[in-house]
Amino acid sequence: MASILPLTETDPIDALLSAHGLRRTTAARLVLGWLLAHPDTSYTHAQLQLALVGDDAEAPGVTLDRVTLYRLIDRLTQVGLLLCRVDASRVRRYQAMPTSVHAIPHFECQSCHRDSPLAGALRANGVDLERAAESAMQALKALGYQGMSMDFAVRGVCADCATGTTPPQGVPA
8 A cells, every 4th residue: 555645835936837837947946936026027138137147046056048048038938927028119028927917007118118017006997907808808719819918008208217316226227
């Protein structure tokens, strides 16, 4: 008779990677872990690479070269774990995809290129926005489209740039 081993708690990042058919490499855990730990911030490839170099305490000895990081980001985006946005300057920005989110409203500053979530600012109209997104997704699904996500972007100049004040520390420019 086989002995039953007690269930151990699974690492949530490993579980996410496995559930999406990805290998649970140290690099994949590092990148996904970083982005999940900073859910309201979007990063360019270069910003993410710099952030991960500075965060070597998480995975000492792991170096992510530019190409490996590009490929990993691409795979994470393809399976829906990351959201990729292309801003008005055609720069790709990545952030963790919140579970069961079809649309993430955000504001892109054309001056400092900060990307700010608008969920709090649109609280009163959030239900209408979610209804509109869900309606559009259902219409496209009925036409046979699959694996969709929606991106609502408002572009302009943020209040900090408009008034000449400096953006808060820690916000990627």
